[in-house]
Amino acid sequence: MPISTSASPAAISLPSTSPSCCRTRTLRLRAFTPSRTHQKRVSLPACARLIAAAAMPAPEQPKPRVLVAGGGIGGLVFALAARRKGFEVLVLERDMSAVRGEGRYRGPIQLQSNALAVLEAVDAAAADEVMDAGCITGDRVNGIVDGVSGSCYLRHGISFAGGVHLTVPMVFRYIKFDTFTPAAERGLPVTRVISRMTLQQILARAVGDDAILNESHVVDFVDDGNKVTAILEDGRRFEGDILVGADGIWSKVRKTLFGHTDATYSGYTCYTGIADFVPPDIDTVGYRVFLGHKQYFVSSDVGGGKMQWYAFHKEAAGGTDPENGKKKRLLEIFSGWCDNVIDLINATEEEAILRRDIYDRPPTMNWGKGRVTLLGDSVHAMQPNLGQGGCMAIEDGYQLAVELDNAWQESVKSGTPMDIVSSLKRYEKERRLRVAIIHGLARMAAIMATTYRPYLGVGLGPLSANDQLPQWFQDDDALEGAMGGEWYLFPTGAGNSNGSQPIHLIRDEQKSLSVGRSRSDPSNSASSLTLPLPQVSETHATITCKNKAFYVTDLGSEHGRHYRVPPNFPVRFHPSDVIEFGSDQKAVFRVKVLNTLPYESARRKGEQQQQVLQAA
Ligand SMILES: Cc1cc2nc3c(=O)[nH]c(=O)nc-3n(C[C@H](O)[C@H](O)[C@H](O)COP(=O)(O)OP(=O)(O)OC[C@H]3O[C@@H](n4cnc5c(N)ncnc54)[C@H](O)[C@@H]3O)c2cc1C
Secondary structure, X not given: OOOOHHHOOEEEOOOOOOXXXXXXXXXXXXXXOOOOOOXXXXXXXXXXXXXXXXXOOOOOOOOOEEEEEOOOHHHHHHHHHHHHOOOEEEEEOOOHHHHHHHHHHHOOXXXXXXXXXXXXXXXXXXXXXXXXXXXXXXXXXXXEEEOOOOOOOOOOOOEEEOOEEEEOOOOOOXXXXXXXXXXXXXXXXXXXEEOHHHHHHHHHHHHOHHHEEOOOOEEEEEEOOOOEEEEEOOOEEEEEOEEEEOOOOOOHHXXXXXXXXOOEEEEEEEEEEEEEOOOOOOOOEEEEEEEEOOEEEEEEEEEOOEEEEEEEEEOOOOOOOOOOOHHHHHHHHOOOOOHHHHHHHHOOOHHHEEEEEEEEOOOOOOOEXXXXXXXXXXXXXXXXXXXXXHHHHHHHHHHHHHHHXXXXXXXXXXXXXXXXXXXXHHHHHHHHHHHHHHHHHHHHHHHHOOOOOOOOOOOOOOOOOOOOHHHHHHOHHHHHHOOOOEEEEEEOOOOOOOOOOOEEEOOOOOOOEEEEOOOOOOOOHHHEEEOOOOOOOOOOEEEEEEOOEEEEEEOOOOOOOOOXXXXXXXXXXXXXXXXXXXXXXXXXEEEEEEOOOOOHHHHHOHHHHHHXXXXX
């Protein structure tokens, strides 16, 4: 709850490099004597240090002291960069545990090459920790596919084979994003995904506990031209030379600077989830965007056997779900979508699914006034479609520290007081255009699903790639061939004699699976699929494997009325295809490739899993 500035019970006036403060070095240390009984006393290591510092003789020209409202990604990176350049920094964070809680809600974050390079420039050791903790996705194929077919391959319409009906999804070409080559060409680190909590912990540790003040909710500030005072909800006041508002999309600093402005609703609500799930193409695909009409779905490997996903759905803001209703709703919204999407939703526990409406804030021309500036989401919150919001906050933090340091060096050289206000304006100027472009692209990406990989020009990263990567980009067969997992035929037709058990297809070129009304070779149960249905011929079809690809061959069955391709001609099929034996939609199977069976029941019941593996 905001309080009036005059109600402040305590004030700490910190040394300043502003002309007047430099001369007088007045330190008012009426700290922590709350006059109101409801205000609790807190342990304040950073303040204690500042009080101690006040008792020491003043150095010739102390660097400005910077207050940072918000210890999120942007605030912490700036604090780290500024500290490494010798500035005294105090981060005022509303609730550090909530930050980490919030991190849990938002799941892992993708840090792209530009942001990783900036981290290296800020603090090589912290950057190393981040890179070690992250899961590299940039060394695999990432891209956009059709949400319904989920297919990565250029195939056409529908083709039919004799009494075997093979439905091939209508797809457009898989649009692949090569995040590796642009990074490697510029000597940048390769894109990674990292848990927000881990990132926050690494950054906070690097900044130092003494520079982060938890439970410090900034609600207001006063800039008197010589210093700036941050005012907290509980009445405490902190003085510094600069205030950086890194307090996120609902920034109080921004509101005090420019008045209230509404954030812009993107039109999309976003469900996020994380699941213990390893897709069969884990070695070849990093993240994938599945497109649909007024909805889309993003899945990404986040390492440790987990997949993270975002499900976007166009609807009015403010919607809620009944208790335990998120998964059910998602399965309705994405009903008919490809297995990659459905399996992932199914594999996610209800409690691991969260929902939030997506807002952004178009960046403005002015990012601050006087001694106060903004950084990250507080000034340019963007839609998450490019995975650049946090990356831009990181870049902001670095640039701001660079501008402050430049101004400081200049003041030392010229022997004049540091021009703080101009340095903040230079920071804005350096960042404005770049951030505006990326903000716009992020908005466009919601519609167009495009991406942008910028380059800041610092840092070196690992340059080794999987040597098959170029081939995967050019050759879809190679991409499919490199996919792990096991192939199954999942019965979907009404009259399947095999109950609901999937058929496991064995990748063995010496063996074929024969499909027919009765078992062709009673002595070899592993190679027969018996479909005792009138529309299935005695010996109807065979399924074979060659070079890791599967083919179905119609054996000239008598029961295909509608569809004819030359009999005895092997037709290749792919994941998500639907194969029908006969023509009355009773013996219908969907092709799926899985590492593990995603359905919770199957995962939990070993017995059931056993049945699946024995089914073929
Ligand atoms: C679903 C989703 C997915 C995303 N995925 C990615 C991605 O993959 N890659 C990427 O780069 N970006 C991504 N983003 C964007 C990214 O999360 C934000 O851009 C980033 O967190 C902004 O960092 P920040 O430090 O500016 O703000 P925040 O991370 O919001 O941090 C603000 C901090 O300030 C604190 N605070 C707030 N108010 C006050 C106050 N009054 N006083 C004191 N402290 C306060 C908060 O507790 C918080 O710690 C995604 C966003 C969403 C919604």
